[in-house]
Amino acid sequence: MSETLSCRGVSMSFNGLSALAGVNLVFPSSGIVSIIGPNGAGKTTLIDILTGFIRPDSGSCFIGQREITHLPPDQIAALGITRTFQHLRCITQTSALENVLLARPRQRGESLLGALFRLGVAEEEKQNREIAKRLLESVGLGHATTESDRAGELSYGQQKLLSLACCLATEAQMLLLDEPIAGVSPKRREQILKLLLTLGNQGMLIIFVEHDISAVKEVADQVIMMDEGKVIAHGVPSEVLARPEIMEAYIA
Amino acid sequence: MEYVSHLLVLAAIYTILVVSLDLLIGHTGIMSVAHASLFGLGAYTTALLAVHYDPPFIISIVPGMVIGSAMAVIISLASLRLTRDQFVLATFGFQSILFGIFENWVSVTRGPFGVSGIPHPRILGLTASSPPLMLILVSASALLCYAAVIRFARSPFGRVLRAIREDEVFAKSLGKATYRYKISAFAISGCIAALAGGLYAYYMTFIDPTSFTIMESILILSMVIIGGAGSRWGPLVGALVLVILPEGLRFLGLPDSVAGSLRQVIYGVLLIAIVIFRPSGLVGSFRLGR
Numbered sequence: 147m148s149e150t151l152s153c154r155g156v157s158m159s160f161n162g163l164s165a166l167a168g169v170n171l172v173f174p175s176s177g178i179v180s181i182i183g184p185n186g187a188g189k190t191t192l193i194d195i196l197t198g199f200i201r202p203d204s205g206s207c208f209i210g211q212r213e214i215t216h217l218p219p220d221q222i223a224a225l226g227i228t229r230t231f232q233h234l235r236c237i238t239q240t241s242a243l244e245n246v247l248l249a250r251p252r253q254r255g256e257s258l259l260g261a262l263f264r265l266g267v268a269e270e271e272k273q274n275r276e277i278a279k280r281l282l283e284s285v286g287l288g289h290a291t292t293e294s295d296r297a298g299e300l301s302y303g304q305q306k307l308l309s310l311a312c313c314l315a316t317e318a319q320m321l322l323l324d325e326p327i328a329g330v331s332p333k334r335r336e337q338i339l340k341l342l343l344t345l346g347n348q349g350m351l352i353i354f355v356e357h358d359i360s361a362v363k364e365v366a367d368q369v370i371m372m373d374e375g376k377v378i379a380h381g382v383p384s385e386v387l388a389r390p391e392i393m394e395a396y397i398a
Numbered sequence: 399m400e401y402v403s404h405l406l407v408l409a410a411i412y413t414i415l416v417v418s419l420d421l422l423i424g425h426t427g428i429m430s431v432a433h434a435s436l437f438g439l440g441a442y443t444t445a446l447l448a449v450h451y452d453p454p455f456i457i458s459i460v461p462g463m464v465i466g467s468a469m470a471v472i473i474s475l476a477s478l479r480l481t482r483d484q485f486v487l488a489t490f491g492f493q494s495i496l497f498g499i500f501e502n503w504v505s506v507t508r509g510p511f512g513v514s515g516i517p518h519p520r521i522l523g524l525t526a527s528s529p530p531l532m533l534i535l536v537s538a539s540a541l542l543c544y545a546a547v548i549r550f551a552r553s554p555f556g557r558v559l560r561a562i563r564e565d566e567v568f569a570k571s572l573g574k575a576t577y578r579y580k581i582s583a584f585a586i587s588g589c590i591a592a593l594a595g596g597l598y599a600y601y602m603t604f605i606d607p608t609s610f611t612i613m614e615s616i617l618i619l620s621m622v623i624i625g626g627a628g629s630r631w632g633p634l635v636g637a638l639v640l641v642i643l644p645e646g647l648r649f650l651g652l653p654d655s656v657a658g659s660l661r662q663v664i665y666g667v668l669l670i671a672i673v674i675f676r677p678s679g680l681v682g683s684f685r686l687g688r
Binding site: 230258 | 546549550553554555556557558560561564565567568569570571572573574575576582586
């Protein structure tokens, strides 16, 4: 992965309240980047803008040289950027496996003619099913790989793992995760952090918004501190988190 | 016998309509009250072709399906910018516009006088002139539509539709161009509804705008909800119950005027009872408006 994700002068306000004020960022091409900051700092808004769910008032986002600011979320996802949400999203009515299958990219059976005539669809579906099972196993949901395991019956932490499996199934190289370990048990927290480390080491770019500073210290290669819609620090965690004014802003 | 076969033909035509609307409501989670207008579009196209040129069945039915599909695409394009609630109102608007065209474009549709003298359909040299023959034709069409919709629903395409129904934002985040799927679902739905219209025109040999009103749209919608949206047998059960149940009233010996009003009351009561006591419909599992 050589292309980098960046944004230039991104500003956004909601009903006159500024959520982002001229954010400039260049992310590394791989590794783990954590975005921290107090509530209302603009962390989620930044993720929403990078993934096309919100259009900024001004400024631009890029993958490499390509501008993505005005692309819809599905086209940005097709370029290899996917995300999870602060409020968990998955299809709870269906199986965990179906959720992961849904996430597989470029399926022939998803086109009208493919669905009707099914040329090569059975074979593709079989392969995707294998991949989906492997992915569920790789995130530690090996026990939920049958059709009868409804996603809605998984615990909150397990659903967070499922949403990660879905992101991986899209074959995206950049994952933007909104509070991936918030509200999960200590055991699940370790499991998720370990997974993030593995993915970061495999050459993916993981950007995650987090309030848990110790988790940030544990896994992040870079940390971005935001406050009142601005980036107030960007660097390695040991330096950024050691600056007293940063921690003061965070606690305030 | 003719009476029973008449009821079955109607039930089969409604099954086609319900199956096509259920693809939107049950499978994709899009509510529309424009279905009778698409039904009408198919009916008028086929009827006018049949009356003026009397071509073989396929030649008169396919253009209606194409036009129904195209109109459905136009209607669905509006959905790209609207919320689901607003979209229902937009479909109401389209329903009114198309009804207005059926009623007022007198030079083509003959307006309130309707199109009469529609010849019997000809297929492979055979003419379906009696109700039993029509029943075979309509049932075969219903079966085909039913199988096609189930085939769509059980494919990866159907999986995306269900994802849109459950959580469109999630589907988008996984790279699904949800608007394209919604347009496709609408196109299939409009195509099938127009087919039902063509069959209806052939069967009745006379059509006028009163068969394609908003009330008709709501009747089809009621069948979807009463049967069970998004379920395998729901469309069939919904269509059968609402076609046959009112007919049962005839045997109560009520005067026609009372029976007509009673029919409306029964729809109303049934609909309210289902929504309160069995929100997933008689044989469904998916609850609307969860």
